[in-house]
Amino acid sequence: MGWEPWHYVDTSGTLKRWAEKYGIDVSIERVDDYVDSLERFTNGEFDACTMTQMDALAFPVAQGVDTSVLIVGDYSNGNDGLVSHEAKTVPDIKGSNVLLVKYSVSHYLLNRALSKSKMTENDVEIVDTSDALILEAFSKDKGVNMVTWNPILQRAVGETDANVLFDSSQLPGEILDVMVVKTGGDERLNKVLVGAWFEVMEKLQREDKAVLSAMAESAGVTLVSIIKQLDATKMFYSPRKAVRIAQSNSLFKAMNNVRAFCFEQGLMGDIEDVDALGISFPSGKVLGDSENIKLRFDSRYMEMAVNNQL
Template sequence: MKRLATLLLTLSFSSFSLAADSFKVCWSIYVGWMPWGYGDEQKIVDKWAEKYGIEIDVVQINDYIESINQYTTGEFDACTMTNMDALTIPAAGGVDSTALIVGDFSNGNDGLVLKNTDSLQAVKGQQVNLVELSVSHYLLARALDSVGMSESDVTVVNTSDADMVAIYPTAGVSSVVTWNPLLSEILTMPGANKVFDSSQIPGEIIDLLVVNTEVLKKNPALGKALVGAWYEIMATMSAPGKAGLAARTAMAIASGTDTAGYDAQLASTQMFYKPADAVSFTRSKDLKTTMQSVAEFSFAHGLLGDGAPDAGFIGIETPAGVYGNKGNIKLRFNPSYMQMAADGKL
């Protein structure tokens, strides 16, 4: 099913509260986003919101794409999403968005699984179940390219992440692309073999907290509170001893696994526990190159809107410069709030 990005161009964004003291943030189940649920339950987000005189409501959405669509239509002020989805849904839908927190990049957390074979080349001619036009689709394209194949060699079957685990054991399914914790669960099933994963394209699938740019401009307190809360959670979960273990155990249970399972997922995630590391990654010229690659893939799949004449139609602002149209910037990587955290100024 095609995303509704182009339809979103016609939507009214009047529902955004550009100057307010109450904000809504949504997130979905993923190893790198479980800290938001923990931070909400432990009142860490509330503590930082109170520090800056605002209220932040953190809401879990069970369907990942739906969470981004709700952000795009203005029901939420901020949402967790990948770099590609930030470009192809809100940015392509006309919503100017800022990557406030660069939390991690997938380093094995996204993978292509084949049934009863460990050969990537065996995917030729198969149907591949994945969330169409998501980073899973991007990963499939990169995997096929690595062995001299293209998408014309397979048939993509759009499948919701909510259904992925249930459909894998069925007779009609022979290959899937998905992310953790779904990936880990599928890999425990008979005949499941991971033949390609995101560790083979490090730094290309980036996990973000994205905020509506106009909301952030009007309400810098929101940016400070979210970043402050995030790095307090990062410090807690990465701490040695009981505190870190308790935090990761809570996140594991919330994501449907145990502590060992969650730690295994973390091992295939390049988490930026320290804000300075996230700032360094965001300021690297490699980010601009990655986003160009993502934009080119997105344009080739019609994800930048019907009126997009080329891959640079939407401007993407990074510290290393702008890729694309400087007059149509809709996605911004702004490390300034993370830099405040690194400098101890929050």
């Protein structure tokens, strides 16, 4: 959801105008296979890529790519959820099957939901299911549960009368949509991306119909669906708000949970200790090894946007 505005950034000419300002050629390529986009960024094909902060750890960082979070765009505030046909509470799913895309943010949400109910993944049976097939599988079997994201989540609730047992609004700031770049890359690119993004965010905050329509077109959903998804997304419309979250202690705590999950699931490469890789924050704090920082929350360019220096 939080990445759909890039379609408008591109098609409206906003990106081209900012790129011309800094004398650089920048193009956006839509990749419908999300994992493919992560791998292509990791392999050096892309200079920047949209992803969750968890996937930044699980893909480029896990493969030794020094990665910087350039833009903190939003956090899921209900766009991801655990649903069930029969269960009424999280403890009710004990001993049953849960459909989800394994190692995705859905997996993370389930892990956190179980933890908050004093349960573990050993209390359920996780069934790895692609996002293309998950709703059909859930609809056919009333005995299973599902963790997914919008618009699939919306459809599950609307078409099957499923109960939402837990959603991302109960994990504020833990599932972030971000734009990442290779650390030490072209500063002109960083300025172009940040400048173009927040110009469009200003329009989106005013519910500009052209922006909303472009987002709906990009997502392949209706305008009504996009508006509903926005209601379940905490967008950082202003760079000031994005900087505030990047510099917050809540992000530090959230990343501690995220890295613990990634380490436990074996998503951070061959490291034998969760502290072997470092994650740095604008405040100067570091999670893990300060001598081996591989993921950096860099608020400098967003601060430039705050101060009208772009």
